[in-house]
Amino acid sequence: MIRSLPLRLYSGLGIAVLLVFLVGFITIDSLEKQAKEADMVRHTHQAISYVRDVRFSIMQIRGGRRAYWVTAAPQDMDAYEKGASYIPNRMTQLREMVRDNAPQVKNVLLLDSMVTDLLRYWRTTGAIQPDMPVAIFRSIILEEEKKLGFITKQLEKIKIEEEDLLIKREAVVVGYNERTKLILYIGISVLMIVVLLLINAVIQTLKSRYKAGLRLQSTLEETEKASKLAQEKNWVLEGMSYINNRLQVVDSSSELANRIITALVQYLEVPAGVIYFVDRENEKLVTSASVAVSAASRKTFVIGEGIVGNAAMAKTVSIIRNIPPDYWKVESSLGQVTGNGEIAYVPLWMNEELKGLIELGCFSTFSELQISLLKSCTDILSAAINSYQSRDKINELLDELQEQKEALLEQQEELRQTNDELSRQTEELQASEEELKTQEEELKQINLELKERNDAIENARHALTLKAKELENTSRYKSEFLANMSHELRTPLNSVLILAKLLADNNAQNLNAKQIEYANIIYKSGNDLLQLINDILDLSKIESGKVDLLIEDVSVESVAQDITQLFSVVAAEKRINFTVEAGAGVPSTIQTDKQRLQQVIKNLLSNAFKFTPAEGNIGLAFRLSPGKEKLLISVSDTGIGIPPEKQQLIFEAFQQADGSTSRKYGGTGLGLSISLELMKLLGGNISVQSEANKGSVFTLEVPFVFEGTASIDNKEYADEFLLKDPILSAEQVREQTVVADDRAQLKKGERLMLIIEDDVNFATIIRDYARHKGYQVIIALEGDEGLHYARKYKPNAIILDIQLPVMDGWTILKHIRSDEALRHTPVHIISAFDDSRFKQADVMAYLKKPIDTDTLERAFGMLGDHIRKGLKQVLIISAVHFEEDHLHQLATEKEYKLHFEQVTTIQEAAACIDKQPYDCVIIHIGASIQLQEAKHIHQHLSDKKLPIIIHLDEDITATDEMEFRKISGIIIRSAVTANNRLLDELELFLHKMEGAETKTSGQLLTPVSDHSLINKKILVVDDDMRNVFALSAVLESNKMQVLAAGDGRESLEQLKKHPDTDLVLMDIMMPEMDGYEAMQRIRKDLKMAHLPIIALTAKAMAGDRDKCIAAGASDYITKPVEMQKLLSLMRVWLTK
Amino acid sequence: MGIPGRPELAAHEFEQLLHMLYHVYGYDFSGYSKSSLLRRIHKFMDDKQVSNGKQLIQLLAGDVVAFNGFLETITVNVTEMFRDPLFYKSLREKVLPVLATYPQINIWHAGCSTGEEVFSLCILLFEAGLLHRTRIYATDINAANLEKARTGVLPMHHMREYTVNYRQTGAVNDFSDYYTALYDHVLINKEIRERVVFLQHNLVTDRSFNEFQLILCRNVMIYFNKQLQGKVLRLFYESLSSLGFLGLGMKESLLFSEQKSKFTAVDPTVKLFRKKN
């Protein structure tokens, strides 16, 4: 048997289930079969009903036909009509239905053929006509009945067959039913047995179980009791360990107190608690921490007094019960609670010493458990408090120590810093002291030098004034002496000569021959003396430049004629052969001073006649110099000649070839000196060729055109300046108030005329005229006043009289011309005084008084033209208004002579430039005039060499600036002072231009046609624009292609763009990326290991070259670059 | 002062020293003012416990590190921000308006020491709205100075003094706008220093390297003798564009230079000059 209950249960249940399945299955099977048989029965019924249907239809037709024959009513044929289609239809269904029954199929087929035959018969031969004769009708009917008979039989046969089938089938169904029933009975009874068995088994088991349950219950209750006890113990233990844990790692006793009380309150789940520590000094309990007790109730209690004090003394936990609600309140931030409750006091003792007291409040009662926990805690707590109290003491001491140590460290650090600071300060102080010392020394040095120089200057000045005084004196003495001498000598000489002449004439006839001869000698000697005196005066006059030359066109022939006329008589007298000839190509006229030239020739000829004995030859010849640029006039004689060593001496004053000659041949000996000086004055020279006893040839060189500047008495004026103080101070000058003028209301920027004229009436006339012409006028009535005004007001034009009080017109003119600021002012002279000097004077024009209005008109016209001509013409190209007025005003203030003109388009500009000369062009870069347009104008101006100034409103990029710099060296960005700088640059520039005009601007090297350089691509890397331009110019003129980069970074970019670059010129000191780094990158990053790089550097120290080479330079050249050297260096690196 | 018993450098030792420095390191000090140079050399000897000239020459000839230290000692590096405020005021009022008319402004600050003056100039330019189109080349002979200047870091303890100076230049902003304090140092703002390149350049041997509208060289030439001063002034003249400006230290002067005639005084009280052509 199966022993275990579950197994027995499972197997019993399993059998039951199997049985249920079996019974179920069999039942279902029989039911299904029944259903099938029932189906078949229904089928058979249907077949029978179909047979019935067919028979019925046929009968209907049969009836219809008979009626039709009788009634002839067509509706009697309806049955036939219906049946004709219905019957075959039913037949087919019938056939279909019996298909599974072979004998029945045969029957049905037979029936089918019969029916078909009948129908056909009815349709054809057997068709009924109402009027049909009876016979026929009868025969038809007979035939019909026969056929019908067969059919009916056949139908019956089929029907029987079917009914048989039906009976069989029903029997089968009944059989099934019986079987099913049987099976069910058996199945259910077996099932019942199994279930009964099972129930029995289960009941048995349950019974034993219940008994066991009872036993278990009692055991369980015992265990529970034990575990509760354990739990309580556990709780106390846990509480102790919890509290103990909470007491670990506590820094201070106050924290300890806090921890104890919170731990207790939390663990015991009481609402409030206070812990008191003992204040040993005051024998008091002091609240150290509390939970849910308001600050007001934190108090101190005397030990042994009151509830608290006594509780502390109790040495064991005491509970006070039934505390009334008004005794206490427990607080939280939410509010206060009061109620009945209990208070527990836990005194903490350690070694017979009270450490503190814990007071706990509770609204219910303290359980035994809580109390026991409290009791067991007291030791831990008092021990903890004890240990913390001592630890606190140690900590305190430690902290103190630490603090002291830190203070010490701090002090040390401070000391170190102070020391550092001190030494730094001393360092700095020393450095500043050094600087100060050096500055002081520098200053001392400067002072010393200043003093030295001052001394030197003072000395020099002193010497100069002495010299000047001396000079002044000497020259005064000299002129005085000369004047005196001429007067003093000539006055007595006059008498001597007159008397001598009287004597020699011997009108009284009382002198003998001898005496007459003496008188003649006296007369002649006197004459010689006079001549000598005149010559000396002459010479000194020439030497001091006090000779007026009158330069004019002189006919050479007239000179020759005059001379011939003069000397032919003498020649005849002395029986000397005198010839005059003129060579080929001698010009008909030359420009010189005729009188002076003739004086020289006469002097030479008279000498020649003096030294040439009778029968000698004297010739005067006019020829061209070998260079054909001068006229040579030679005087040749066959006289005594001059020995070579004396030939130079004869031109020195008071020298003759032989001191005795003078006595022998007469003459002052000054003639040749005077002649030489005169010739020099005329721009020519005298030379001599001579041989003693053979004769001499004196040759004069005379320029065709007189070019000397010393037209008029320069030195005379210079002398005058030495005598007069040239600087007029304002105080010395008396400003006139007689004639009203415009000095009080001068307007800047308008033309100003100064009139220096002592005739008040005439001055007034000119003033009105000038005002009429749009000038502002200032009038001076005296010379010094005029000069003073000229300096003070810087007029645009001056009208000047010559004869003036204090300082004459010529002097004023001289001052004006030597004054830097006034030199170019046009001066017009109007004078009653006819003076030949005006021809040479640097004046606009000279008018002689009295003048009429026409001449005045002409004079003003000339002045106006001149004023305009003196201004530099500046063309401004700007699409917007350019403030010319402001520029003009500023220019006037700065005394720059500029005239501005503005156009707005470059087309206009081009037209203007073609039409009229300008000195400078200013291009204002704005919306419609851009770099492109500026370039265009630059191109247009290229052959005119007109300077351009670029004016900008906004910032531009470095590359743009580069482009602009190609057009102009002066780029001005607008700013407050832009116009100021514009004018300064302009003035400077135009000034430079004037100076440079004569110089050829060819510092470019003549290009060498060198194949190693042609068409090479050179990259110039430099931030110094000057250098880039200079290098580019030279390289391009040598037919190289130049690329530029402004710093190292750009150079790398350029090289990436142009990997076919042949050579790089690399500056070192650049922003962004310096040359060293750039070279390293070219070598490393760009991998251009073989590209020649020549470093250009301003650095010249020993290590710099190595640094360049180390960075990757192929070679090295110092700035400023010598082009020739650079080119040859490049050649070295470019030839393969 | 000095090591007791350390003898002064004898004249021939001095000569030898200069000769050696020139030939070994390429530094030519022959044009420096002798008295100052001697004082600095003696200071170096004291600092380094060098007892005589011979030892000094030997030490310097063989040891680059010692030489660098020597270089740092003998160049006097005192500087401050807005040194001589009136000079900066004058720069602000008289020079910057003219510089404003140049599309790109080039400035050379020669002998810039540790950069204080350069930053001052930058601040003025910044306030005038010109800094962005200015390039400042700040040069000095002393690489250690340049290294310091490049960091833009200055010690804090002078800032109060600098602030006072700054105000006297006709300040428009708060000085503190231009720096950030870091512990006991300050960092001059990057945007202020952005347009400056610090480069090594020796005024004695090196040449002109660009064209400038303004050159500042303050308190450098006082250490030079007349001849060298002349040479350096010529270098500046060559490096100035026409009508360019030159600023010198308060104790320096163009008075006795041959260059005097080539400059006009813009503001003689603060030593600002302008090239005539």
Ligand SMILES: C[S@@+](CC[C@H](N)C(=O)[O-])C[C@H]1O[C@@H](n2cnc3c(N)ncnc32)[C@H](O)[C@@H]1O
């Ligand atoms: C006293 S500092 C002047 C600093 C600053 N310019 C100022 O005035 O406040 C002198 C500077 O000149 C430099 N120096 C001396 N000799 C030099 C030379 N030959 N070339 C360039 N700089 C030099 C020194 O290195 C030092 O930094």
